[in-house]
Amino acid sequence: MSMSEGPKVLPGAETEKETIDVEARPKRSSGLFQPLVDKWNALPRPIQWLWLIIVVVIAYLLPILDIPILTTQPGNDWALACFSMASYALIAVGLNVVVGYAGLLDLGYVAFFAVGSYTAALLTSPDSPFAHIPYLWTIPVAMAVTMFFGVVLGVPTLRLRGDYLAIVTLGFGEIVRILATIIPALKGQVGFQNVGRPPGTAADGTPLFANSNGTPWYWLTLTIIIIVLLLVGNLERSRVGRAWIAIREDEDAAEIMGVPTFRYKVWAFAIGASVGGLSGALFAGQVGFVNNQKFDVQTSILFLAAVVLGGAGNKVGALLGGVIVAYIPLRFTAIANYKYLIFGIALVLIMIFRSKGLLPARQRLLAYGRTAYQRVISKPGTVTPPTPPEAEKGAAS
């Protein structure tokens, strides 16, 4: 199949190019932070653990510390900015499963985010006629509902060539927005007020998870991110993750080697969708209000920019990308209006000059873990053992 697609190179030329590629690979695929990554890999295990704990603690303290240079303060509330960065990071980690691991281009990710938001709103807001459940229960429900939507959308389109998925998801993103406008039960622009929040009251009697108080929401999201990262990391190193990467690299070859590609593509799509729904439910809870205005195509592309910027296929990269995409418009309010232009141009430039993003995903021996990898890598003639950062993080889980 791949032979009939796209511009091809002559057989002779292809082999020649291949050898050049193999030789050039160590240099070419190294990211901006390659020296840092190498240094990290040279550290002994306990020290890495220590550093990880320090990073996680700093991450938790971030909204309280409010570091002067980093802060978004006069323009935007710092704690809410932290929440915003965390939710973009969570979305990027979810979208990374679809785009980065399985290589499926989802241009309507905001639709899943919207489905999650609406699920939370419909099940908790007093404006909705449906049965009400405690807010925290809406999170798994939202994940299940979005996963269902992911499967419904994925089954017809994932059997086809990858390009069609892109346009179908692009259309789907728009349709969800239109349906939210047309269907009266979804209340269009009026929307749903007073979406539920997790229980708990602060010392002065106000709810702990108030809409204006970003810190507890940030902590909740950060905790969820850590859980999702552990789960996704485990998936990545399992049979499923290997199947995804095989599909991404060459779907026909994967199929021939006995990977049920369609099933794993649906899985990737559904898992990615459910993480989108999860972040949608969190967003609905924090803002406390859901209407049809937030879920436009532009947001989908921003999510994609986060994944691509950070490095598709690398969950730490996606995390970083999400944080950057959320942070820049909040910190530099002067350019906030041009964020779509900036990230649109950034997408093109990244694809042309550094298609692997800031923290590139690395081909590696997924099956055998760190030890075997180190042994293979430290063959005579190799200088540094370049294991990517998430391999350690994952192995630690």
Next chain:
Amino acid sequence: MLDLLLVHPVSANDWISFDIPSLIQNFWSATFDGLTFGAIYGLIAVGYTLVYGVLNLINFAHSEVFIVGAYAVVLVLSALGFGPSVPTLPLSSIILDLVLALIIAMLASAATAFVLERVAYRPLRKRNAPRLVFLITAIGASFAIQYTIFLVRGANAEPAVTMFQAQPVFDVFGTIINSQQIIIVIAAVILMILTDQFIRRTRVGRGIRAVAQDPDTATLMGVNKERIIIITFIVGGILAGAAALFYVMLVPSGVQYNGGFVLGVKAFAAAVLGGIGNVRGALLGGLLLGIIGNYGQILLGDSQWTDVVAFVILVLVLLVKPTGILGTSLGRSRA
């Protein structure tokens, strides 16, 4: 969301109707309106179909190639003194102005397509980048063009430019067909025939077909692949510019920086419906999609349903017959 509604019926049920009497009553006017819009979809769809046929790439930025043309039409006509009210100029000068606007729109769209190909896609082709990289670049380029327009012209829609008063021409089954509809459909069909003949009969057209069929063999046979690709983009751009003029003729107000997007998805759906990579299929798919979308809108009772209907058709075609009605291959069309 729909499934939730089915489980819990809601009192306000008029958001969706199956208004068959209304459809029967408005059948012919819906058909003619649909054909008019469909002709415009078809013209845009050719741009998608040609690029897909040659490069196997969904050129997401094609909707922006179209919207640049629409801006060109509005700006040129505003400069020539057209405005929201019906112009009082003599017919000959209106025709002259429209032809001028058409040419400038075609040039603007073709130039956008040219720059797009050179700046965004060509470097990737040189590097032999994977398909995902092309698609992400395409969507990024679409975004970049959209927001460049936003930067220059702002978020507000451009003021209306009415080109001429649509005159009733003749009566079919009790429905009046006006001069606008006739001009648009006939002009679109002529342009499509010209494009089709260009691809089937000319030397360059043979090159396009050869590259679509097998780029390597075509190169060996002395076809300049890069030149063919750039011509393909320019042809798509010219037709998008023409579509822009007809679109503004039909919908004089509301040209906006992000206005191309939904139209682009619909035009792509039209291309898939007719058989992607197939120029005749693009016209057929466009006309069919225009008509079906209009029926759906009347049947279901809200104009926004047209977009939903187009999307559902896209998914259904992909599900049932991904090759479309007339088959997919640009390369296999005979001279």
